[in-house]
Amino acid sequence: MTERYDVLVVGAGPAGLAAAGTAAAHGARVGLLDAQPRAGGQVWRHDVRKPAPRAAREAIAALHGVNLLAQHSVIASEDGALRVETPEGSALLTYGALVLATGARELLLPFPGWTLPGVSGAGGLQALTKQGWPVAGKRVVIAGSGPLLLAAAATLRAHGAKVVGIHEQASPDSVHAFARQLLHWPARAAQALSLRARLMGVPYRFGSIVRHAHGEDAVRVVEIEDAHGTACVDCDLLAVGYGLVPNVELAQLLGCALDHAPTHPHVQVDELLRTSVPAVFAAGEACGIGGLAAARIEGAIAGHMASGHADEARVLLPERDRARRFGALLARHFAPGSRVHALATPQTLICRCEDVTLGALDGYADARDAKLATRCGMGACQGRICGTALAELGRFPRGAGRPPLFPARLATLAGLATSPSDDASRSTT
Numbered sequence: 001m002t003e004r005y006d007v008l009v010v011g012a013g014p015a016g017l018a019a020a021g022t023a024a025a026h027g028a029r030v031g032l033l034d035a036q037p038r039a040g041g042q043v044w045r046h047d048v049r050k051p052a053p054r055a056a057r058e059a060i061a062a063l064h065g066v067n068l069l070a071q072h073s074v075i076a077s078e079d080g081a082l083r084v085e086t087p088e089g090s091a092l093l094t095y096g097a098l099v100l101a102t103g104a105r106e107l108l109l110p111f112p113g114w115t116l117p118g119v120s121g122a123g124g125l126q127a128l129t130k131q132g133w134p135v136a137g138k139r140v141v142i143a144g145s146g147p148l149l150l151a152a153a154a155t156l157r158a159h160g161a162k163v164v165g166i167h168e169q170a171s172p173d174s175v176h177a178f179a180r181q182l183l184h185w186p187a188r189a190a191q192a193l194s195l196r197a198r199l200m201g202v203p204y205r206f207g208s209i210v211r212h213a214h215g216e217d218a219v220r221v222v223e224i225e226d227a228h229g230t231a232c233v234d235c236d237l238l239a240v241g242y243g244l245v246p247n248v249e250l251a252q253l254l255g256c257a258l259d260h261a262p263t264h265p266h267v268q269v270d271e272l273l274r275t276s277v278p279a280v281f282a283a284g285e286a287c288g289i290g291g292l293a294a295a296r297i298e299g300a301i302a303g304h305m306a307s308g309h310a311d312e313a314r315v316l317l318p319e320r321d322r323a324r325r326f327g328a329l330l331a332r333h334f335a336p337g338s339r340v341h342a343l344a345t346p347q348t349l350i351c352r353c354e355d356v357t358l359g360a361l362d363g364y365a366d367a368r369d370a371k372l373a374t375r376c377g378m379g380a381c382q383g384r385i386c387g388t389a390l391a392e393l394g395r396f397p398r399g400a401g402r403p404p405l406f407p408a409r410l411a412t413l414a415g416l417a418t419s420p421s422d423d424a425s426r427s428t429t
């Protein structure tokens with residue numbers, strides 16, 4: 001099946017929803033696709049316990065005339081079209097303009113014990129919990145860096161988990177300096193206060209890192225180090241995330257230029273969110289971590305641009321610049337420090353898909369050499385986790401991705417329709 005849209009938007013998070021709604025309001029025929037079963041992206045992921053926030057409901061309600069394609073994953077690009085895996089089979093979608101609103105993922109950094117059952121990302125555990133994973137009564141340690149730790153802790157607590165502590169790796173000076181800056185961002189300050197109120201009684205430590213997770217069949221104890229020394233804490237679940245990195249793999253496949261500063265690449269765009277490829281725009285976290293407000297305003301700018309309304313887009317630029325400054329503030333105060341970079345030992349698994357240790361990568365010049373010799377990065381995640389961690393640790397810059405972007409059915413790769421039950425034939429390269 002081949003279908004054509006005036007404007008095709010990849011990613012139905014806050015940026016993609018705004019882009020699709022804006023382009024459709026200009027009369028464009030718009031397709032909005034997402035790999036997930038529901039629109040909302042990461043921050044507005046459906047929570048089984050409560051209705052979506054008002055902003056999310058309004059963004060979805062504004063999709064008049066938009067063809068919302070849920071459970072549609074873009075896995076490759078073919079001559080100006082996108083190859084998409086659908087619940088029924090596959091489709092080729094063509095477009096006049098394309099908006100990439102592919103968002104971000106968590107930065108996971110290896111440490112001894114990080115592959116034990118019960119250890120996950122902080123946003124990862126938050127996502128599982130929202131989708132109904134039972135955490136009631138479980139003792140959870142949350143660690144890593146950035147405000148997502150508080151958001152994850154609040155979700156877990158609301159679902160009945162006992163959050164025994166939040167361990168922020170950034171120093172007390174850095175976190176306090178960030179908190180003082182929040183005075184210039186009243187909405188953000190209010191959000192932070194509301195989260196702290198929901199987490200009343202939960203210890204929130206700074207300059208504190210998880211060094212080791214212990215347990216036979218699952219995590220039972222975590223070793224935590226701060227300025228006062230090392231302590232062991234009993235727990236049932238450990239959730240560790242070191243902030244976010246942009247999802248740029250689709251942009252890379254399309255040939256869009258990336259900006260590699262400072263560590264993890266983001267899609268390079270001009271002021272009006274044009275990528276280096278004609279008729280391809282990018283918005284939200286894919287262009288660099290900026291948070292919800294930046295994603296929404298950039299989505300609207302991209303929607304205007306993709307439907308040919310540059311003047312309306314320009315009006316929004318001051319608002320966008322302000323929202324982006326908040327992302328820069330986060331990056332400055334919560335970047336993972338050298339203690340975190342030194343946690344993995346030569347015996348620590350770095351590529352959990354292919355069981356490759358950090359020590360096994362010694363002596364390779366770049367990610368490609370290491371991949372060919374050790375299979376590091378060849379598994380189901382296609383290097384999204386290990387390749388990103390290795391870049392953060394200063395070992396190798398992340399190598400270029402290749403299709404399929406996600407595990408896909410063989411029939412999808414062949415461009416054939418197939419039945420949804422044909423999952424046995426899933427493949428990766």
Ligand SMILES: Cc1cc2nc3c(=O)[nH]c(=O)nc-3n(C[C@H](O)[C@H](O)[C@H](O)COP(=O)(O)OP(=O)(O)OC[C@H]3O[C@@H](n4cnc5c(N)ncnc54)[C@H](O)[C@@H]3O)c2cc1C
Pocket residue numbers: 010011012013014015016033034035036040041042043044072073074075101102103104105106123124126127148151152244247250283284285286290291292293295405
């Ligand atoms: C795990 C996690 C949890 C978070 N929780 C919070 C929170 O609680 N509070 C908060 O303020 N911020 C949170 N954030 C930050 C949040 O990502 C941003 O503030 C905001 O959601 C960014 O919006 P976006 O539209 O740019 O991207 P996203 O919301 O990430 O949306 C991107 C969408 O693109 C889709 N997509 C990507 N690639 C493809 C493809 N190839 N094919 C099909 N679909 C694709 C994804 O499925 C996703 O739905 C979280 C981030 C992560 C990674």
